[in-house]
Amino acid sequence: MAARNGSQIPTLGKMLEKRLKLVLDGVRDELEKSENQQYVELVGRIPTDAGDESVGHCLADLNLAIIDRHIQEVRDIDAAKSRIKDGSFGICMDCKDDISFARLTAYPTAKRCLVCQQQREKTYASGNTPRL
Numbered sequence: 001m002a003a004r005n006g007s008q009i010p011t012l013g014k015m016l017e018k019r020l021k022l023v024l025d026g027v028r029d030e031l032e033k034s035e036n037q038q039y040v041e042l043v044g045r046i047p048t049d050a051g052d053e054s055v056g057h058c059l060a061d062l063n064l065a066i067i068d069r070h071i072q073e074v075r076d077i078d079a080a081k082s083r084i085k086d087g088s089f090g091i092c093m094d095c096k097d098d099i100s101f102a103r104l105t106a107y108p109t110a111k112r113c114l115v116c117q118q119q120r121e122k123t124y125a126s127g128n129t130p131r132l
């Protein structure tokens with residue numbers, strides 16, 4: 001279990017919420033540019049602060065190529081939020097060590113500590129792994 005400083009998780013949780021809103025704003029911009037009013041309204045109805053994990057799902061349901069690149073990030077944020085809920089947030093999924101607060105501040109959706117991430121990038125040097 002992580003012996004993380006208690007104030008860090010709420011701080012990072014807020015960062016994730018902010019990030020999610022930013023990404024959704026970006027999605028809205030894209031959709032407005034596409035002049036597809038029905039999609040703009042759809043995205044406008046997605047609850048960003050309902051605390052569930054439906055945002056990525058809702059976006060995926062729109063199934064629009066122009067927002068594809070945002071969807072992965074929304075999913076990463078959703079996943080990070082559920083890790084906060086189940087208590088595994090900020091713990092490296094490979095070595096189970098705490099991910100440093102500095103790293104989480106830079107990448108709140110990080111699933112691995114820096115060492116494991118670098119190791120992984122070395123292993124998958126072909127470069128087709130998504131990264132933040």
Ligand SMILES: [Zn+2]
Binds near residue numbers: 093117
């Ligand atoms: Zn690690």
